[in-house]
Amino acid sequence: MSLRERKKEKKINEIMNSAMGLISKKGYHATTMDDIASELLMTKGSLYYYFKDKEDLVFYCTKQLLGESIQQAEEIERLDVNSHEKLHKAIVVHMEYLLTERSGFEIGSKPRSFFSGEKLDHVVKLRHDYASCMDRMIEEGMASGEFEQGDVKVKRNLLLGAMNYSISWYSLSGPLDITETAHKSAEHLMKMFVK
Amino acid sequence: MSLRERKKEKKINEIMNSAMGLISKKGYHATTMDDIASELLMTKGSLYYYFKDKEDLVFYCTKQLLGESIQQAEEIERLDVNSHEKLHKAIVVHMEYLLTERSGFEIGSKPRSFFSGEKLDHVVKLRHDYASCMDRMIEEGMASGEFEQGDVKVKRNLLLGAMNYSISWYSLSGPLDITETAHKSAEHLMKMFVK
Amino acid sequence: MSLRERKKEKKINEIMNSAMGLISKKGYHATTMDDIASELLMTKGSLYYYFKDKEDLVFYCTKQLLGESIQQAEEIERLDVNSHEKLHKAIVVHMEYLLTERSGFEIGSKPRSFFSGEKLDHVVKLRHDYASCMDRMIEEGMASGEFEQGDVKVKRNLLLGAMNYSISWYSLSGPLDITETAHKSAEHLMKMFVK
Amino acid sequence: MSLRERKKEKKINEIMNSAMGLISKKGYHATTMDDIASELLMTKGSLYYYFKDKEDLVFYCTKQLLGESIQQAEEIERLDVNSHEKLHKAIVVHMEYLLTERSGFEIGSKPRSFFSGEKLDHVVKLRHDYASCMDRMIEEGMASGEFEQGDVKVKRNLLLGAMNYSISWYSLSGPLDITETAHKSAEHLMKMFVK
DNA sequence: GATGAATGAGTCTTCATTCAT
DNA sequence: GATGAATGAAGACTCATTCAT
Numbered sequence: 001m002s003l004r005e006r007k008k009e010k011k012i013n014e015i016m017n018s019a020m021g022l023i024s025k026k027g028y029h030a031t032t033m034d035d036i037a038s039e040l041l042m043t044k045g046s047l048y049y050y051f052k053d054k055e056d057l058v059f060y061c062t063k064q065l066l067g068e069s070i071q072q073a074e075e076i077e078r079l080d081v082n083s084h085e086k087l088h089k090a091i092v093v094h095m096e097y098l099l100t101e102r103s104g105f106e107i108g109s110k111p112r113s114f115f116s117g118e119k120l121d122h123v124v125k126l127r128h129d130y131a132s133c134m135d136r137m138i139e140e141g142m143a144s145g146e147f148e149q150g151d152v153k154v155k156r157n158l159l160l161g162a163m164n165y166s167i168s169w170y171s172l173s174g175p176l177d178i179t180e181t182a183h184k185s186a187e188h189l190m191k192m193f194v195k
Numbered sequence: 196m197s198l199r200e201r202k203k204e205k206k207i208n209e210i211m212n213s214a215m216g217l218i219s220k221k222g223y224h225a226t227t228m229d230d231i232a233s234e235l236l237m238t239k240g241s242l243y244y245y246f247k248d249k250e251d252l253v254f255y256c257t258k259q260l261l262g263e264s265i266q267q268a269e270e271i272e273r274l275d276v277n278s279h280e281k282l283h284k285a286i287v288v289h290m291e292y293l294l295t296e297r298s299g300f301e302i303g304s305k306p307r308s309f310f311s312g313e314k315l316d317h318v319v320k321l322r323h324d325y326a327s328c329m330d331r332m333i334e335e336g337m338a339s340g341e342f343e344q345g346d347v348k349v350k351r352n353l354l355l356g357a358m359n360y361s362i363s364w365y366s367l368s369g370p371l372d373i374t375e376t377a378h379k380s381a382e383h384l385m386k387m388f389v390k
Numbered sequence: 391m392s393l394r395e396r397k398k399e400k401k402i403n404e405i406m407n408s409a410m411g412l413i414s415k416k417g418y419h420a421t422t423m424d425d426i427a428s429e430l431l432m433t434k435g436s437l438y439y440y441f442k443d444k445e446d447l448v449f450y451c452t453k454q455l456l457g458e459s460i461q462q463a464e465e466i467e468r469l470d471v472n473s474h475e476k477l478h479k480a481i482v483v484h485m486e487y488l489l490t491e492r493s494g495f496e497i498g499s500k501p502r503s504f505f506s507g508e509k510l511d512h513v514v515k516l517r518h519d520y521a522s523c524m525d526r527m528i529e530e531g532m533a534s535g536e537f538e539q540g541d542v543k544v545k546r547n548l549l550l551g552a553m554n555y556s557i558s559w560y561s562l563s564g565p566l567d568i569t570e571t572a573h574k575s576a577e578h579l580m581k582m583f584v585k
Numbered sequence: 586m587s588l589r590e591r592k593k594e595k596k597i598n599e600i601m602n603s604a605m606g607l608i609s610k611k612g613y614h615a616t617t618m619d620d621i622a623s624e625l626l627m628t629k630g631s632l633y634y635y636f637k638d639k640e641d642l643v644f645y646c647t648k649q650l651l652g653e654s655i656q657q658a659e660e661i662e663r664l665d666v667n668s669h670e671k672l673h674k675a676i677v678v679h680m681e682y683l684l685t686e687r688s689g690f691e692i693g694s695k696p697r698s699f700f701s702g703e704k705l706d707h708v709v710k711l712r713h714d715y716a717s718c719m720d721r722m723i724e725e726g727m728a729s730g731e732f733e734q735g736d737v738k739v740k741r742n743l744l745l746g747a748m749n750y751s752i753s754w755y756s757l758s759g760p761l762d763i764t765e766t767a768h769k770s771a772e773h774l775m776k777m778f779v780k
Numbered sequence: 781g782a783t784g785a786a787t788g789a790g791t792c793t794t795c796a797t798t799c800a801t
Numbered sequence: 802g803a804t805g806a807a808t809g810a811a812g813a814c815t816c817a818t819t820c821a822t
Binding site (some may be wrong): 001011026028029030109110113150151155156157158159160161162163165166168169176181184185187188191192 | 308356363384
């Protein structure tokens with residue numbers, strides 16, 4: 001990859017990070033293209049060189065966020081450890097990723113408000129993929145006898161809600177750092193699953 | 196209260212219900228004063244007879260929502276049952292209320308994006324009151340030995356996140372009705388607390 | 391019709407006239423909603439109370455323009471006079487209307503650049519209706535032996551082009567008034583048809 | 586002329602052709618510098634090496650278009666044939682040129698919307714020159730008794746309108762090819778002039 | 781009390797133009 | 802000469818808010 005291309009890629013990532021940060025802090029509609037641009041000391045117009053429109057920008061953010069989450073989760077799924085360790089690790093990684101990137105899942109959880117057409121389909125599919133991966137880990141644990149039986153979808157949704165909400169309450173100035181928070185949360189949440 | 200006043204109060208409640216329903220479905224910024232008005236077959240202008248501005252309307256919605264939640268929670272707190280039953284009931288009631296009213300806590304969870312000045316202070320205080328009530332129930336259970344020891348705030352936040360997210364995933368057309376969903380969720384979530 | 395409704399209708403007509411005048415003078419893209427509004431001493435925002443968007447405004451202008459033209463032409467078609475007189479009158483009326491309203495046919499002649507979907511279909515249909523009416527008059531004259539035989543469509547298009555272009559060259563400050571211009575032009579153009 | 590200069594000239598012509606084609610198809614404002622560049626597989630920036638700005642580019646296009654038309658018309662004017670043949674030929678050549686190049690006269694007919702200053706003057710002058718040449722042919726025919734007397738300017742404008750509109754209605758997929766269309770039109774239009 | 785109408789600030793988006801490399 | 806990147810002014814459109822009737 002040429003220098004130019006690397007520079008461009010870097011810029012794209014900067015924009016996406018800025019966008020994700022602001023959106024997770026202020027929400028999609030309250031975040032203007034100007035906000036995103038000025039945080040990066042660019043002008044609004046420049047954003048449109050890299051992304052077709054706001055929906056496009058947010059779509060790529062969401063795609064990256066969910067994509068990386070899925071990848072991480074699937075790697076964990078393939079580990080040669082028991083279900084308990086898998087799910088625990090998945091929770092820790094999810095929360096660490098979320099709190100480190102400070103990137104909200106507002107978009108991910110109401111995709112219909114932000115996307116349409118193919119983009120909507122894509123996001124819905126990614127969310128489904130992530131949920132499925134979680135579900136498989138939970139089902140595996142139930143099948144092996146490690147986890148208690150129960151409605152997998154309800155459990156998974158409670159788990160996702162609990163994890164994702166952390167971005168609203170976690171504070172860097174609080175007593176716990178991100179790793180501690182993630183681990184504590186994971187321990188608490190795992191109790192929903194074990195016998 | 197005169198007939199006139201009662202009529203006015205009724206209207207105010209209709210407006211608030213309409214507003215809460217729409218905001219929880221579409222989000223604060225995507226819900227326009229027009230949307231709210233036309234759902235009630237009124238004109239936008241009329242809303243301003245009842246509420247000073249959008250912030251005002253949303254403030255009273257939030258206040259009512261949180262206020263009722265607090266009241267419910269405090270009633271439960273005063274019941275003469277053990278901590279387990281209290282917290283379980285609080286979860287059930289919270290979720291039933293949330294899913295029945297279909298009113299989101301988007302506002303409640305990022306008050307700084309929607310309110311300022313005294314209104315912000317008020318909402319923050321209400322959120323704090325609700326959280327405190329939850330915390331007291333949890334602490335009571337820990338003190339009595341029913342619940343496991345642990346970081347109360349983290350546990351409470353995980354609990355709130357899990358409950359509030361339900362509005363995003365619960366579907367009337369799914370296999371479970373609201374009461375069943377609330378009870379199943381409560382059972383799963385209680386496992387975070389018991390020994 | 392109530393006073394309010396009549397006022398509204400009047401406003402709508404004022405807006406349409408302003409829009410048609412400006413567009414025929416400066417072209418569609420060069421005419422901004424601001425231009426139209428400020429000519430009427432309104433703000434841009436008000437226009438959007440009456441018309442959904444620019445396409446909508448221009449659509450109704452075009453519809454009215456073509457609609458009235460069609461009506462006029464069809465009335466002439468039904469007159470109990472020979473084909474020569476009919477076509478002559480149709481030309482005069484068309485040009486007088488065009489030059490009086492100072493409303494261009496730029497839109498009418500490239501509808502695909504301005505409209506889409508149903509609106510496009512509608513405009514295309516109206517254009518077709520108008521052309522058909524012209525064609526019928528020409529064919530009638532050919533059938534009756536008054537007019538020379540020939541390719542009806544080519545003749546009609548030459549005629550339309552000649553007439554519509556008048557808006558670009560006719561000048562109020564020139565030696566001829568609108569009526570004189572229309573009549574002179576009609577006499578010249580009729581020579582294309584007669585034997 | 587050096588190789589380099591010839592290359593540059595060739596590029597300039599390519600750009601002008603691309604620009605004229607697009608503008609006549611989509612209109613001036615709807616044609617972006619990007620459209621023009623990408624049709625030639627160049628980047629927008631490069632255009633600015635060859636033309637100072639969009640007005641400049643369009644000015645040279647217009648100048649060339651009108652210039653060639655004038656040259657053709659003047660050549661025809663100098664032919665040693667009667668007025669009828671001259672005007673007939675002028676019409677045929679004008680239409681063939683127009684339909685072959687598919688280059689509109691939108692610009693030519695509303696120069697005030699596109700040009701200013703010296704450029705405007707120049708375009709106005711060229712338009713005037715072309716009109717004058719037409720007028721001379723018509724006057725010559727009237728003087729020689731071939732053509733009927735009449736308002737030369739009105740006739741010339743009707744003629745120009747009829748010819749120029751052809752770009753809007755002529756279709757390559759129709760039954761007539763360009764030459765046939767031009768000849769048919771010329772025959773019809775000549776009837777406006779002959780006794 | 782209600783409503784039609786108007787307003788203006790704010791947001792997204794486009795595009796001609798510039799410039800460093 | 803060419804290009805990728807950046808810019809800023811302009812334009813379409815939205816929407817909370819106001820106000821006369």
